[in-house]
Amino acid sequence: MARLKNRPPNSARKGVAYLLPSLMTAGNLFCGFMAVLQIIQGSLLQAEDNIAWTQPYETSLLWILGAFIFDMLDGRVARLGGHESAFGREFDSLADVISFGIAPALLVFKIVLAELPARIGWMIAFVYLVCGAMRLARFNTLAVEPQNPSRSKDFSGFPIPAAAGLVASVTLLLLKYYESDRVIGNFKYALAALLLFLSFMMFSKVSYPSFKTLDWRSQRPIPRLLLIVAALALIVQTYHYSLAVLFTGYLIYGFVRPKLSRRIRAEIEEEKIRSTV
Secondary structure, eight states, X not given: OXXXXXXXXXXXXXXXXXXXXXXXXXXXXXXXXXHHHHHHHHHHHHHTTOTTTHHHHHHHHHHHHHHHHHHHHHHHHHHHHTOOOHHHHHHHHHHHIIIIIIHHHHHHHHHTGGGSSTTHHHHHHHHHHHHHHHHHHHHHHHHTSOOOTTSOOSEESOOHHHHHHHHHHHHHHHHHHTTTSSSOTTHHHHHXXXXXXXXXXXXXXXXXXXXXXXXXXOSSHHHHHXXXXXXXXXXXXXXXXXXXXXXXXXXXXXXXXXXXXXXXHHHHHTOOOOOOO
């Protein structure tokens, strides 16, 4: 009993704060693992000429999008608890390679790229995978450098979770339109071009907001909460279309962003305008 009395009252809370980000990352990894399993199942059905071959692929796309949600949560939870660590960063990157590198590359290869001639398909899928892995390595390398208060929190290049989300949402949209067909027609060339373009964008110098400083607190919390709930309900109801629009909009925003004023950018990204003095 004395040991329990002497135990710091907030020790359990600290333990949860340390564990929760890793659980979010584990959720990301689990979604990536399930996506790969569904891709294998879809490949087997496709080889058997089963009419339901698209269903496992669509499920795998939803698992990839689920991994995206977990990836958004783990970093924010770690920052809120003040428990960002080298272990968490490395664990997150390893999970990202599976969920946002291997799973999307394998998925698009099995659905459309395998039909391209002269092994071009697997080469395109591998280029996407290796560029994603190298981008994560670059991100981790920059993260261990001495902290500079003036350094931007923006992403340099298109982040791999967003790239995977764009690939998954566009493929999901195509499967919706071609669910009764054996192939996705000439759109296989569009998906191949998209993978190559995203491979380039992950290593580009185009800046994208990370939303790491996004403040969820508001002077009008109830209207804001209602707006968020309504937006989420709309996305869920129209996910075949809305997700592709959202991820495409984020991709385009990186090109439009430099042309916007600081005030408009701050309103869109909900960040405080920093003084240049």
